[in-house]
Amino acid sequence: MKSVAPVLRRNYIVMEVQGNLLAEERSKALANFDSADFKRIALVVMGEPPAEFKAKMQEQMLEDKKKKVAAEVRRSKRPSKWSEDANNQDKKAPTEEEIAEEVKKAEDAVELTEQEKELWFRKLDNEDIPRKELS
16 A cells, blocks of 8 residues: 555545554654645544534434334335235235335334344445455
8 A cells, every 4th residue: 555555646544543543653654645646634533522412313214114114114015026915816915005005104103122222333245345355
């Protein structure tokens, strides 16, 4: 990275916890990046996040939970060609309005649990670094 970074002139984040917290180590790392080509910024974030951030994360967790519930309701109401109901033609398939109404009811019933309300960050379904690259 040290030899390629000055040539590519891209944004870099150097994530070395101990190295970035010690002023001596930080100055060694910054010496590799010429100040003419790079804007050098150091930011250390520690402690509990602000209330606004927590509220935003809880809103996002609630939205994710509502989307999962809506998808589950739509999947359960959709007739399958393999189900027993598909062979029995007496029942009619639910209309889009009926499904939308059921989805709305299910979404309104969704709430965050106490454990989810205590979380500061939401867990993403996809990983930052795929397992294949970690191995």
